[in-house]
């Protein structure tokens with residue numbers, strides 16, 4: 001079912017393995033400095049994703065009620081777990097003559113309540129809900145009591161995929177057998193390696209228990225992946241450290257098989273079948289630190305805080321209590337709240353990052369009491385009414401981590417970062433601009449930038465097809481006209497493929513419910529953090545247009561708002577403007593429809609197109625509303641036709657002269673908070689020469705922000721879990 005990968009290189013013993021997918025540079029650590037520490041993986045940019053990059057909502061989406069009804073109709077006993085239903089495996093022969101119902105702990109088949117995907121723990125057979133139904137139908141027809149696991153073990157289906165899977169397994173085994181068990185390293189060398197990876201406080205016994213090895217050719221730590229109940233090796237992760245020219249330590253991570261097929265919960269073999277409590281951490285060193293310090297069963301996620309693939313949920317079903325301690329920064333905190341929803345809020349408790357609660361490995365290095373930190377974790381579920389006492393730590397966390405709270409920064413648009421501060425989960429951004437002004441092109445780069453920064457992104461492009469959109473994005477990614485350098489296509493495409501980027505397969509008019517269901521599905525599967533909808537008009541449905549188009553639009557905007565809040569996902573919604581006079585700048589009130597769009601939005605962005613003779617075609621990006629801290633402003637953009645990218649013109653070339661708060665809006669219904677947005681007068685050099693505008697005393701900045709023009713209202717909060 002997965003597309004075959006064209007060029008996965010064999011494991012090279014070179015210094016720059018092509019399979020690196022997480023890289024981070026640490027400032028100023030010298031090779032022998034004792035201060036060197038392992039880069040928490042959540043600091044790393046995460047590029048890899050499941051190879052399947054289009055999101056198709058199942059034609060007949062399944063609900064947990066459907067699954068239960070179906071199982072009952074087939075006389076399959078089951079019980080309700082946290083994220084899965086548990087049933088006796090149909091792939092194992094049930095003991096003969098077994099009277100009565102099978103014991104609950106022999107229920108080894110787990111069916112995901114959201115997707116119907118199943119996994120048999122005993123045989124390792126997995127498949128879709130449709131596969132399971134097929135098997136049950138065949139069993140019933142043939143009068144069988146169990147199914148031969150080989151029926152589905154041929155999966156993945158194609159020969160090419162099968163061969164690739166086997167080749168990757170051989171590769172993993174080759175690395176594993178040529179790596180040295182940590183306990184076999186001479187003490188001096190073992191110490192040196194530990195220092196190199198910042199795990200000096202981990203005992204050799206802990207490393208041995210987790211079966212960590214050292215691969216000398218690339219100076220990498222090797223973390224094994226053993227199957228759940230099947231003890232054979234299924235893959236490896238290599239963590240390498242190297243010093244770059246400037247003396248900084250660069251850590252890289254690689255997995256065999258590739259990350260889309262790497263579903264290792266590191267530490268799983270050490271978990272007992274009867275264990276009911278587990279600590280879930282973001283990286284291998286953290287798992288060893290918690291285990292060593294507390295003796296608690298601990299497992300690490302394969303891709304850190306970037307995602308919790310549903311394929312792992314069955315392995316976590318046995319635990320009545322899950323403590324999530326994913327790292328020491330706000331991103332880990334946000335991720336722990338999102339993952340807790342998937343795992344079931346009631347059984348989860350979260351370790352809140354803070355000065356005294358860094359990542360587990362850092363806590364161990366600092367000599368902190370890890371058991372106490374785990375014990376002090378807070379329940380993920382909370383009541384709908386809270387007092388300040390319950391909120392005070394959250395408020396403190398926000399005040400103490402202003403940078404991280406502000407969200408992911410744009411690297412290509414520093415001016416946007418200056419105004420909006422960052423891209424935050426759970427917000428709704430409305431984006432508008434004149435017809436054909438480059439809205440899609442701009443938002444494509446805006447989203448690409450975030451995606452390259454590790455934001456799992458889902459595109460809903462209803463206007464232009466995915467091939468054209470991907471072509472624009474790839475050109476922006478490569479920052480050059482690829483038509484002229486087709487020989488570089490594969491190299492760029494290979495890198496582009498690594499981005500956590502997904503596309504909905506819709507085109508043209510769509511029903512809002514189907515779109516929202518698909519978004520929900522993608523959030524569950526891929527932990528999507530940003531959805532781009534281009535554009536709202538494609539959800540309005542022709543038939544409604546004559547009825548009350550504004551009411552329909554308001555309903556849709558409300559639905560996206562709700563989705564953003566409840567899914568902790570940022571939604572960027574492109575909306576066409578109302579027809580404006582050609583020589584006028586757009587305003588918040590120019591957004592098509594009623595004032596609902598700007599009221600519901602946390603951010604309003606407008607791509608302004610200059611139509612005056614002095615500077616025809618020039619674009620500026622205006623932040624007309626910013627709920628986060630009220631800063632609004634505008635900065636010029638220069639378009640590069642070859643690379644389809646936008647950049648801020650060199651300082652001084654374009655000058656922003658005046659930004660004044662907009663007078664009260666005149667959109668139907670008016671605007672909230674009064675002065676949302678700014679009126680802008682932008683003057684080019686020609687005008688300046690003509691002496692029509694006074695020169696400012698100081699050199700003008702390219703970006704100008706105005707404080708206090710936002711509404712200052714807080715974003716609606718999700719209910720039912722820690723804020």
Ligand SMILES: Nc1ncnc2c1ncn2[C@@H]1O[C@H](COP(=O)(O)OP(=O)(O)OP(=O)(O)O)[C@@H](O)[C@H]1O
Pocket residue numbers: 433434435436437438439440441442463617619638639644
């Ligand atoms: N700043 C710019 N200057 C000149 N051309 C541009 C600029 N930005 C985009 N373009 C080009 O203009 C064309 C239309 O761009 P795009 O589809 O992004 O506009 P749009 O605003 O999304 O259009 P629509 O209003 O139809 O949705 C594309 O060919 C694109 O390459």
